[in-house]
Amino acid sequence: MEFAELIKTPRVDNVVLHRPFYPAVEGTLCLTGHHLILSSRQDNTEELWLLHSNIDAIDKRFVGSLGTIIIKCKDFRIIQLDIPGMEECLNIASSIEFEVIEDGWHSFLPEQEFELYSSATSEWRLSYVYKGFAVCPSYPPIVTVPKSIDDEALRKVATFRHGGRFPVLSYYHKKNGMVIMRSGQPLTGTNGRRCKEDEKLINATLRAGKRGYIIDTRSLNVAQQTRAKGGGFEQEAHYPQWRRIHKSIERYHILQESLIKLVEACNDQTHNMDRWLSKLEASNWLTHIKEILTTACLAAQCIDREGALILIHGTEGTDSTLQVTSLAQIILEPRSRTIRGFEALIEREWLQAGHPFQQRCAQSAYCNTKQKWEAPVFLLFLDCVWQILRQFPCSFEFNENFLIMLFEHAYASQFGTFLGNNESERCKLKLQQKTMSLWSWVNQPSELSKFTNPLFEANNLVIWPSVAPQSLPLWEGIFLRWNRSSKYLDEAYEEMVNIIEYNKELQAKVNILRRQLAELETEDGMQESP
């Protein structure tokens, strides 16, 4: 872990290290982002290198101004450091005392997520067919598939879908048992190849007499063009119970250019009104927002109102597909509007689903070297979430700061969560062993309080946002953040929080008083009755 900002005192001299069965060593104590180091600063003498992540617990003691820290390690070792100076000692202690209440790497396991709906349906199973990432490098080792389809069939379907990404379960709508599945494009090519197993898989959970929708996130034109490169889309003849809808969500450099233009427009304070508006328009950023949100709403509408199954894909199924599946869940599923639920959503629909963060977020709006795989796909998703949050300010457990924090960490982070392009790469990089999970840090109570929405009141409703341009403003918290002072807005927010806190305080006080009064009364009553 790197907690450079947590290190208040990076270096203390004349620290004495006590270890059982070793002579005491006097030396200099250094704290780095990853290690606690004690060196006697003499040749050939021992140095202690202790990974912060090895620390299990610490105790502090003081005798006069001499402080003692006892460090208990995860490998059962116990060492003692005598640190002169009370302040230094406290600083060192607080720096290494990062308490991992839970390990974020294990917070959102596919098995646990599966359990959330497996009680409601028996039509799905977990498949370990991809363990080892042999068939599809961008899928996690565990995926949810229809129960009636065996692993052998899955392997066949994988050869028919882009990147081996056969249709898997993305979301189960408990209310009516409808689901969202996602996949890569079918590799029909120009000669209309088909795959019986693929058809069987898709139809597996379709109820008798019901139909489903396939939402292709590309326009019909674009989808047709991909046939020349071996891609394609589902032919009606082979999928008679499915209705295909084409939407056009942009990808890659078009999005990157949009971001570059938008940031450029926001950064130029000299623009007159006409120029600003035309630059804002020309960036097309809000058009993309509207398009993505509309598609997500459409998917949610099919599920909730039509009672239909949904399959969503674009080309690879790692970008616009994920925007749509994850936003549809925000709309449909109250749990995904809580902090933990949203973390689980990102883990499930973005990290494990193989959104290539490393490629997409390598550079941002200022960089000159433009790589064709860079694109603010995830930022667009966060912006869409912000738009819904703005329209339903009481329905989310987290606030705007949470989304901004996620944006920052997706692009640059001291945590391993967003490193790599998929689970397979993360596995190879041994991120779980070598880095700290973002969730471990975020889910500490002290951090969570910054991200909690004071207005939150859980509601179990499906929330339908407006997608009219008049309802979709620019996300100032991201795009104007460094271009104008937010002093007055921050103060107003604080005042709002104060009012809410005060309200809670008063309510609690009234309750206590009422209870006391009631107690007095019953006591009185008891006194009366002999």
Place this chain on the structure above:
Amino acid sequence: MEHIRTTKVEQVKLLDRFSTSNKSLTGTLYLTATHLLFIDSHQKETWILHHHIASVEKLALTTSGCPLVIQCKNFRTVHFIVPRERDCHDIYNSLLQLSKQAKYEDLYAFSYNPKQNDSERLQGWQLIDLAEEYKRMGVPNSHWQLSDANRDYKICETYPRELYVPRIASKPIIVGSSKFRSKGRFPVLSYYHQDKEAAICRCSQPLSGFSARCLEDEHLLQAISKANPVNRYMYVMDTRPKLNAMANRAAGKGYENEDNYSNIRFQFVGIENIHVMRSSLQKLLEVNGTKGLSVNDFYSGLESSGWLRHIKAVMDAAIFLAKAITVENASVLVHCSDGWDRTSQVCSLGSLLLDSYYRTIKGFMVLIEKDWISFGHKFSERCGQLDGDPKEVSPVFTQFLECVWHLTEQFPQAFEFSEAFLLQIHEHIHSCQFGNFLGNCQKEREELKLKEKTYSLWPFLLEDQKKYLNPLYSSESHRFTVLEPNTVSFNFKFWRNMYHQFDRTLHPRQSVFNIIMNMNEQNKQLEKDIKDLESQKGSKIKQRKNKQTDGILTKELLHSVHPESPNLKTSLCFKEQTLLPVNDALRTIEGSSPADNRYSEYAEEFSKSEPAVVSLEYGVARMTC
């Protein structure tokens, strides 16, 4: 009443404004003397005041009936379909008549009766007292005095009777200057900054032509600059674009020649005229009324309407004015052509930036009363209250309100009132329900005997002020806390809650503002409850102590007395009621349904035979085979 032929039509359809698939509500349309009322099958009522109607249009007959489109001045747009053309025609004709009255006496205010007696009515009119306001500013004083020159509206008909001028400006100078100014509107005091001893003055353009001068006018300006003991030079702000001002010279009007006036610094600020503003708003409304509007069309429409550019121009002018006073300590004279449109905008907005009093509910009323009503902003003509010249209609006051709204967005804690207050005032400049905004100047209002025949709006707003309070307001410790808004273009946003006030589906579904406002109210109640409970508890404990000291001796006696007073019980019940969480209705998600949002309206088509591809555009399900 003679205009009403049909009072009730059944089976009328109210179309969804933005729907492309003719989604509608069916109900009954009623026509009363003052309102058009639609009651749908869910008993939801839509009231439209006749005076609010800006235009009525009868479209070509369709199979389902005769469409009637009504656009209102408060930006409501309704689209009815009346089954029989004859009924539609009757209603159309009635509304045409009823929405455009020829005489003031036919306006709603003259029949509106809020059940106040005469003395209450009079008190209402006295609520805002401008003499009091000038006293608050600190005039009269050693430099400024009340002039009686216009006591009988002899010098200027469109000014109020009471005007404040520099003490050293004699009556002949005033009279001379007024003859050199358009419509006789000579330079007078609008706002006096007590701290800086600098003044905001206002007037109309000089009748300078290409070379004319007027010594009295030059003297008056000099007197204004001399009335400022700190800074001898003053700014003259011509709020028009330079080109317009120059064009006026050909008509014998124009602007001050810096060479003829000593110690003035002349400045154009370039706010466009009423005609430009009128067509700008028209364009804006056209754009945002479009069905299935795309983001690009919205922003290019916003840009080409120029609306936000004009708003920014007004704001920039006000900032220039405020800076001249706070930074340079200079007095400023503001004018445009006649000095009742742009001049009112800039003077009032400038004062609002300078003086926190104007950011309170009462202070804002005073400000409107002073810079708009008393100085003769032509409300009747600008709002088209009577059937008059459509070229005189212009949203000048609306722009002022919008500028204030932008300030409330940038300074969420600086204003005692909320957006709802601004919207309510906007509602009433058009409603003609109260007398305040009728007529074009004070003289006209006196002639109409408005104070005897109509009611003032302000006491009603004050009485209802709970609705308009800003829950986040923190009153300034210092009266002269200056607001310094940021006017980089990206700070100006489309005011959805004004221009789509009645299009609920475009609004956020949960209002933070309402929740906080209610919580604030609840907090006050809880504070009271705590006090009550504590005193109850205190008396209980006392009671018990007494019991204990009296001890066993009185035990028998106590047996006979019931320990609980019925009084206490009821108060506890009451507490339980107030302990309910913040109004649940506010948290419910209003109007949130996919149907309202028109992601697609394809439900019916799903059952039809299958086309090759369905592309679902915003609001439109289009088939492409």
